[in-house]
Amino acid sequence: MPAVDMPAAPFGYHGAYLRIDVSNGRVDRVPIAEEVLRQYLGGVGLGTWLLLKEGAATTAPLAPAAPIAFVFSPLVGSPLTTSAKFAVVSKSPLTNRINDSLASSGFAIAGKRCGCDAIVLVGRAAELSTLIVDDGRVRLESAENLRGLACGAAESALKARLEPGYAVASIGPAGERAVRYATISHDGRHAGRGGSGAVLGSKNVKALAVRGTQRSDWAQPRELAAFSKALSARSFGPATAKYRELGTASNLLTFNRLGVLPTRNFQSGTFEAAPTISPEEIRQTHSKTRASCVACTIGCEHIYSIGKEEEKEDEKGVRLEYENLFALGPLCGVGDADAVLRSSRLCDDVGIDTISAGGTIAFAMECVERGWLDEPWLSFGSGDAVLKAIDLIARREGIGDLLADGSRRAAQVIGHDSIAFAPQVKGLEIPGYEPRGLQTMALGFAVGGRGADHNRSGAYEVDFSERVDRKHATSDAVQYAIQTEDKSALMDSLIICKFLRGVFEDFYGEAADMLRLVTGWDASAEELRETARRIVGAKREFNLLAGWTPEEDTLPDRFLETALDGDEDAVLSRERLNALVGEYRRQRGWSTID
Amino acid sequence: MGSAMKVEFLGIPRERAGVAELELDVDTLGQLLAALEGRFPSLGMLVDSGRLHSSILASLNGDTFVSDPRTRLSKSDCVLILSADAGG
Numbered sequence: 001m002p003a004v005d006m007p008a009a010p011f012g013y014h015g016a017y018l019r020i021d022v023s024n025g026r027v028d029r030v031p032i033a034e035e036v037l038r039q040y041l042g043g044v045g046l047g048t049w050l051l052l053k054e055g056a057a058t059t060a061p062l063a064p065a066a067p068i069a070f071v072f073s074p075l076v077g078s079p080l081t082t083s084a085k086f087a088v089v090s091k092s093p094l095t096n097r098i099n100d101s102l103a104s105s106g107f108a109i110a111g112k113r114c115g116c117d118a119i120v121l122v123g124r125a126a127e128l129s130t131l132i133v134d135d136g137r138v139r140l141e142s143a144e145n146l147r148g149l150a151c152g153a154a155e156s157a158l159k160a161r162l163e164p165g166y167a168v169a170s171i172g173p174a175g176e177r178a179v180r181y182a183t184i185s186h187d188g189r190h191a192g193r194g195g196s197g198a199v200l201g202s203k204n205v206k207a208l209a210v211r212g213t214q215r216s217d218w219a220q221p222r223e224l225a226a227f228s229k230a231l232s233a234r235s236f237g238p239a240t241a242k243y244r245e246l247g248t249a250s251n252l253l254t255f256n257r258l259g260v261l262p263t264r265n266f267q268s269g270t271f272e273a274a275p276t277i278s279p280e281e282i283r284q285t286h287s288k289t290r291a292s293c294v295a296c297t298i299g300c301e302h303i304y305s306i307g308k309e310e311e312k313e314d315e316k317g318v319r320l321e322y323e324n325l326f327a328l329g330p331l332c333g334v335g336d337a338d339a340v341l342r343s344s345r346l347c348d349d350v351g352i353d354t355i356s357a358g359g360t361i362a363f364a365m366e367c368v369e370r371g372w373l374d375e376p377w378l379s380f381g382s383g384d385a386v387l388k389a390i391d392l393i394a395r396r397e398g399i400g401d402l403l404a405d406g407s408r409r410a411a412q413v414i415g416h417d418s419i420a421f422a423p424q425v426k427g428l429e430i431p432g433y434e435p436r437g438l439q440t441m442a443l444g445f446a447v448g449g450r451g452a453d454h455n456r457s458g459a460y461e462v463d464f465s466e467r468v469d470r471k472h473a474t475s476d477a478v479q480y481a482i483q484t485e486d487k488s489a490l491m492d493s494l495i496i497c498k499f500l501r502g503v504f505e506d507f508y509g510e511a512a513d514m515l516r517l518v519t520g521w522d523a524s525a526e527e528l529r530e531t532a533r534r535i536v537g538a539k540r541e542f543n544l545l546a547g548w549t550p551e552e553d554t555l556p557d558r559f560l561e562t563a564l565d566g567d568e569d570a571v572l573s574r575e576r577l578n579a580l581v582g583e584y585r586r587q588r589g590w591s592t593i594d
Numbered sequence: 595m596g597s598a599m600k601v602e603f604l605g606i607p608r609e610r611a612g613v614a615e616l617e618l619d620v621d622t623l624g625q626l627l628a629a630l631e632g633r634f635p636s637l638g639m640l641v642d643s644g645r646l647h648s649s650i651l652a653s654l655n656g657d658t659f660v661s662d663p664r665t666r667l668s669k670s671d672c673v674l675i676l677s678a679d680a681g682g
Contacts, residue, residue, distance in 0.1 A: 238639045239649045241606050242677040254604045254676050258656045280608070464651060464678060466659045502649050502678070569657075 010034050011219040012074030012518040017050065018116045020138055022131065022203050023064060023123030027138045032117060038521060042073025042117060044100040045493030045535040047089030048542060050120055051098070057545035061091040061195075062178060062202040064124035070169070070208065072112040073495045074518050077216055079228035081235050082497035084108045084295040091546065092194040093202075094180040094356065094406050095427040095451050098542040099194030102455075102492060103169070104293035107186040110167035113212030125204035128176070130158060132166075135212040143206035148173050150349035151185035158209055165211040172351025174394040175201035179404040181356035181429075185348070188319060189293070192353045194428060194450055219520030227517055231503070235297045239502030244290075247302035248322040249279040251432070255326075259567050260437040262430070263330040264380050265362035266423050266558060268565045269434045273335025279304075279320065282337050287312060291319075298499055306341045318345045323454075326432035327358025331423075332365060332386050339383020346387060350394035356406060359429030361389045363407040363422050364399065372416045375399050420557035426451035435559045436570040438463040439473030443481050443580045446553045449539040455498070458484035471570050475583045482587055486532035493535055540590065553581050599669055601626065605677030607650060610636045623652060624663025626673060651678045 009015025015037070019028040032046075040049045047069045051057070054067040068090040075083040086108040092099030111119060115136045130143040146154045154170040168186065175182035175197030182197030183190035191197075218224050242250060255261040256274040263271040275281055282288075285308045292299035304320050305312035318341045328334065328343040347354045365380045367373040378385050378399070392400025402410050407429055411422040423430045428451025435442035444457030454460060462480040463470035490511060491498055504510050508525035515523045540548075554560075560577060564570035585591070602615045611634045620626045624644045631641050640647050644663050653659050653674040654667075667673065 238606075238647050241649065245606060245609055246677075250605045250677065257602070257604060257674065257676075258653075461678075464659060466661060469658070471657070 010037060011520050012078070012216050013037055014112070014115050014117050014214065014216065016116055017069075017118035017120055018114070018133065018136070018138065019120045019122070020131065021123040022121055022125040022129065022140060022205060025138075025140060029116070037074075037117070039531065039534060040538070041490075041493040041515075041531060041535075042076075043071055043085070043087040043102070043493040043495035044089060044489065045531070045538070046073075046118060047071040047087050047100055048098060048535065048538045050118060051089055051091070052538065052542055052545075054120065054122070056091050057542045059091065061093040061096065061199055064203070065122060066091055066199065066202070067120050067122045068196060068199045068203070069118050069120045070111060071118040072108055072116075073493065074216075075494055075496065075514065076108045076112045078218060078518055079225055079295075080496065080514060081228065081232045081295065081297045082293070082500050083495065084293055085495040085497065086111060087492065087495065088184055088191040088196040090196055090199045092428070092450065093178070093198045094195045097426055097450060097546055097548065098539045099196060099450050100456075100492065101183075101191035101193045101196050102495065103184070103186050103189045103191040104296070104497070105167075105187045105189060106294045107167040107169050107210065109294065110165070110212060111210040112216065113214050114210050115212060115214040119208070119210075121200070121203055121205065123203060128204050128206050130207045130209060131205050132162070133208065133210045133212075135214065146170075146206050147176065151183075151190075151351045152188060152349065154207055155185070155187070158207055162209055166209040167211065168207055168209045170207035170351075171197040171201050172349060172394070174198075174350045174352045174404070176206070177394070177396045177404070178202060179352055179393060179396065180406050180409075181353040181360075183351045183353055185351055188348065190348070190351070190353070193355065193453065193455075194353075197351050218518055220517045224517040227513060232297045234503045235500060237503070240298045240499060243298050243300035243499045246279055247300055247320065249302065249320050249325050251322040252325055253278050253280065255432065258437065259564065259570070260434040261330055262326065262423075262432055262434050264333045265331065265366045265421060266430070266434065267366070269437055269567060269570070271330035271333075271335070274330065276335055277325065277329050277337045277340055282320075285309060286337070287317075289317060296497065298497070300499055304341060306338055306345065318348070320344065323432055324354035324358075327355045328386055331358045331362045331432070333362075333380030334383045334386060335381070336383045339386065343383065343386045343390060346390045350390065352390070352394065355431050356429040357390055357393065358386075359423045360393075360403045360407045360410060361386055363410065363418075364389070364403055366421060367414055367418055370416070372414050372418060373399070420561075422556060424452060425555060426552050428452050433460050434564060434570075435555055436471070436564040436572045437567065438470055439572055439576075439580075440468055440470065440477040440481050442555060442559065442572055442577060443473065443477065443584060444485065446555055446577060446581055447584050449536075449543055456485065456488050456492070457481065458488055458498070473572075473576065473580060475580065478580060478583045478587055481584065485536060486529065489535040490528055490532040493531070554578075599667055600672045601630075602672060602674045603676075604674060607637065607640060607675040607677065610634065610638065610640060612636065620667060622663060622667060623660055623665040623673070626667065627663065630675070646675075649678050651676055
């Protein structure tokens, strides 16, 4: 495959994407107009535009023709803290809707230095392969020797074999077997939700290795350096203390106290063993280290040993975030910290999304409890059962083959109206926020373009505020839910880490400053508000083309027909949710039936 | 006449205060925060001049969130002081 030349491009960009057909090795450098870059920026926004351009919405997500885009952003490579991030955008095999997932660190920088703003893969390689992009030169190599390797092991093996300077993103065995919530992993982090790992696996691509020398130029480098320095200084302040000192896992005790910690497949909002698996408790007995992504000053990663300090199983440790803690702990009724840590590590190794894994396993546990699944070992509270289920899912063996398709498809097979408590929206499992006690978040889940999601709608922030009554949402909540969705769309397209959001006093104004210093565009806060709305609208357009229907914007019956156990005040009627969704569409300017 | 109510700390406020809970005899949220400032210098920038930093929230009984220092508190209230952002 020949090297590609660089086009003239705006500051911060290369002005083109690499389109690689892994079926035949064809590589095209496709220019991207400056107007498009300004309208969609990068990351999720540009990725959605690319997918629309490639016709992904009407293509089956695991078909060879389905594109998957690795998208960088204008800020990648700049000195701005938390900017080393990339988006993976494709049609989700779990939801058949738009899927965008983010990951961080050196892959973003190395990929952009290949001289492109995105790498789009189509086709299907003849054998399991590694795609190597070396400064814009592209080649495929057999990855048969990596088959079955865990994500991290595959990454290490490739880096050991290749010349220095490569960054690697890899799937695990779950992606090879098209588990519908398989991830793509880089440096221990995952583009986690929605099954992008299955899409890459369907192309017979085990890993991408990227390196390059082509740096972007910045429009105002001195001013950008000064801005970045000041932003980094602010990032050490109280707004990020939680992430730095305790990590997101500290949500556990707070959510438990507020009665919104999903437990035993959302049958309760409190978990009796929450204190024993909280980071505040685990750190008393387990060794802990901290880490951060490349180019990040926050350092939110808290890595715990498996086993207590004096008897830890190895030196590797496990990253513990709220979502893997909730999903593999309370949601499955597991109150053993080491069991949760082992399950988290196994998900990381095989390459599956912890939220969908925990949600699907918890759903299966409830089906077993009701006598609808004959798997007596799969019971709430058993850490060993969770581990066994994860292993079976990754292998697609036994009950694991059914659970590898997610809770919605599993419910359709199991029947008995189990879909009523399959914890998903549009097929994507619900993260650790009990919707009945967080009703603005419930709206965010219902209307989420990629399904139930806390990263594309930060509506929980509204529930944790004076602006609404979190257990009795009214139409007043809708504008705030829209604001958080728009803000997320912009952050995910620029791309900067959401853990930085509390640092900004005027987010849109400061985002415009960043973009102006990087690109030279005279961007304003109002322009970026419009950009955010455009990106949300583009995702909507994708879903409409993919077959979205209004009935999808809802929650499972469990949340709409029963009060939260132990909190009779936490009730979300179908009528109330429908009214919120209707008001959301009205304020968005979207008719109910487009 | 003041009233003693329970104060619970979660997240970073618990880290800084070094306790999970205590009781205080105050009438308003402003008085409560002033008392915390005096008692826990380690809270530092989290509580300043009777106001909570934007990264910290106060909740009455886990149900409603409050910030107005004039908010009246009753003996039966439990005030939660907790970290604001979620995510993860």
